[in-house]
Amino acid sequence: MIRNRIVCSIFTVMALTVIGGTAAGAEKPNMIFILADDLGYGDLGCYGQKVIQTPRLDQMAAEGMRFTQFYAGNTVCAPSRSVLMTGQHMGHTFVRGNANTDMSIQALRDEDVTVAEVLKTAGYTNGLVGKWGLGEVDNEGFPLQQGFDSFFGYLNQVHAHNYYPEFLWSGDQKLKLRNKVKRNDKSYGGFTGGYATKRIDYSHDLFVEQAADFINQQQATDDPFFLYLALTIPHANNEATRMMGNGAEVPDYGIYADRDWSDQDKGQAAMITRMDGDVGRILDQLRKLKIAENTLVFFSSDNGPHDEAGHNLDRFDPNGPLQGIKRALYEGGIRVPGIAWWPGTVPAGSTTDHIAYFGDWMATATELAGATPPGDLDSISFAPTLMAQPDRQKRHEFLYWEFYEQGSRQAVRFDQFKAIRQPMFTGEVELYDVDQDISESNNIAADHPEIVAKATKMMDDSHQPNPNWEIRGRAPKR
Known part of the structure; x- marks a missing residue:
């Protein structure tokens, strides 16, 4: 788009003259933002979970920094992701809710500047794997028009409910999968959802493979990279819940198979533990490639926990000590896990009570990249906190x-x-x-x-x- 080219040119000039950010001659870090979907503040062992096993994320926290007052952009997915991408809070960002019918209001516009666009001006290659939810293939919100160089996953959030879909998007092309889907009776959110009657290709597993491939490909180049890995676990397949009573879709129940629980509870726990192992796989890959010390990995969730899979919330206590779940603006709906891992830079075993939120990723990422974000943001970099420089850390007047x-x-x-x-x-x-x-x-x-x-x-x-x-x-x- 013409507007994007003009903005990129302006950012390039600004990036060359920026005083703050990456020091002269310093290597720009790779950045990976891993986003879980509907994971609660209390769903991880390092945040107090007693039933569901999350050893790799607990290890990630032990090797890095755990935020105790980190907040999502909103209490449901699309607006929360809009805040993450634009660095603007809910009173300013364009996408402020999950649309029911008119999906154009849930799509970023050409004039909306994303963190991927700004990082691109600093020489980053940007990859998106997983759930987007901020624009379809035929409008300005499409991720390849919002600063990402590659995309694999779901565009539509209702399509993303189904872990065994008939297709996923690879760039602007549909990649046909081997699953067969029984559709719902009516469309919602611009898509007719359903559940699979033939289950072969589990989308989450494909996302992890694609993320690993992206990292391998970028490691072979001299360019820094930004990977936005937007997982769908542990979001429920809402249509499966309504149509067959169990929306916790997972290939197997793993270590929970023999528990005296409902299938919904087994599925919910197995999804989170499966995701936990795959986050560990990504961290292991970074170490194997010898790029861990130049890669910041940040893990969080787009909002508080859900009750939409048919599982028992009391069994897992997913919001821990907080009141409320997804769709509440009490702490349980918006306070989420935040774990930063960057060996040699982020102090191992550290905990911070610095108050930050999704909108701060824009300022943080661009500071680390030595770039300059656009003006009129609601974003403060938490890079000083990551680097154990509390005297340099600015704070929000409010969120x-x-x-x-x-x-x-x-x-x-x-x-x-x-x-x-x-x-x-x-x-x-x-x-x-x-x-x-x-x-x-x-x-x-x-x-x-x-x-x-x-x-x-x-x-x-x-x-x-x-x-x-x-x-x-x-x-x-x-």
């Missing part, structure tokens, strides 16, 4: 979210406080001291009207109206 389903809601996190307003713009404001009350069980709004007023102003000022995302019959207070 902001908004959500348009279930009557709508807003939230803001600042200092030790968290405020939630339900519905947006007009509801009563709840206030919690999440440092002292991580489960948000004690609403202290009545005792602190001055703090509630401050939070209300933050929420009002953060929302920039978007005609695609409006609450019918309501308008923001000004």
Whole structure:
């Protein structure tokens, strides 16, 4: 696109003159962002999980840094990924929800600048493997028009529900798989989902193979690379849940096969443990290729845990000490695991309470690459935290979210406080001291009207109206 070429030229000039970022002569690190789908804050052993086994992610945390206050971009997938890609919070980013019918409002535009586009100006080769959800093959949101050099996976989020699909996208071409699918009766989110009656090709396994191939190919070149590995585990196949009662699709139950659990519970646990082993495989590959010390790997989840596979939430306690799950703006819906691994740079066995969120990946990645991000961002680099330079670490005045389903809601996190307003713009404001009350069980709004007023102003000022995302019959207070 013409606009992208102009922006890239501007960024190239800016990157050459940037003072901060990569030091002169320093090698630019490779970067891998691994994103799980609907993985809860408490789903990993290193975050308190007692039932599901995650030894490799626990090892990753032991060898790297564990964030205890890391937040997703939103509480459902598409808007959360929009925040991750653009570095803009929910009051500014273009994609603010999961669309029901008009998928154009869930697609990034040509004028939206992604982290992949900025890294490309710094000489990076960018690969996307897995679930995109921000544009189809025939519009401006298509990943090969948003800074990625290669793409393999799902474009549509409903298509991504099915772990045994009939096809995946390889670039702009459909790659036919050997599975056979029984379709749902109606389309949702621009796609008619279903479940496989013939299961051969498991999409997650294909993603891991493609990611490994991408790393091998890039290791043979002199260019740094950015791999966005957007896994679908442990998201449920919602259509399979509705049509046959079990949405936890996995080839086998592994170490949980003999447990006295429902198949849904076995499947949920097996999915997470399978993903855990594959993250370990990626880390092992980096060591084998002798590029681990020049590669930052960051692992997280796009939102809090789901209850959509038919499994028992009480068995696994996936949100740990937090209140709420996916679609809530309580901590359980948006506070997620954040693990950084970069041998020789990120201090091993470290833990940080630095408050960061998806939007900060833009500033972090571009600082490490020696590039310059676009203006008007809601993004602060957490590279100083990764490098154990706390005196250099800047902090957000606040973090902001908004959500348009279930009557709508807003939230803001600042200092030790968290405020939630339900519905947006007009509801009563709840206030919690999440440092002292991580489960948000004690609403202290009545005792602190001055703090509630401050939070209300933050929420009002953060929302920039978007005609695609409006609450019918309501308008923001000004």
